[in-house]
Amino acid sequence: MVRRGRFLAVVLALGLAGCGSSQQDRGLSGAGIGAAGGAVVGAVTGLTVLQGAVIGTGAGAAAGLLTDSDDFNLGTPFWRRGASSAGTTNVAHNSMVANTQAGLSRLGYDPGPVDGVMGPRTSAAIREYQYDYDLPIDGHATASLEQHILAQR
DSSP states (O other): OHHHHHHHHHHHHHHHOOBOSSHHHHHHHHHHHHHHHHHHHHHHSSSOHHHHHHHHHHHHHHHHHHSOTTTOOOBSOGGGSSOOSSOHHHHHHHHHHHHHHHHHHHTTOOOOSSSSOOOHHHHHHHHHHHHHTTOOOOOOOOHHHHHHHHHOO
């Protein structure tokens, strides 16, 4: 049973260690995801939660460091998303989201606070707007959606 638990922890960590395009991001996300997955595997197998977490951390970090984003990529790690003074891309995106939120509010939709953060209320308001205007429904703020909303006077 312990051997099967270790195998499951390693497989889970290997399969989920793919956040980010840099080796550092992939190693960190692999370690975190592996630790969480390993703890769960430890809890439901003959391992302890700590043993599962330790095995998962090591396997996830190794998988993240030994693979590249072409092998498997779960996208940008959460610590690289959102508001940041480090990149103009995030500033431009946050401004676009804030403009979209303000426009949605002006038109009677409820995107939540106009804060430039893509949250569930903003996404729901975007989907509702997209439905009402017969646009493809994906709930994402884009430059073309921002322009469409601004054109509604």
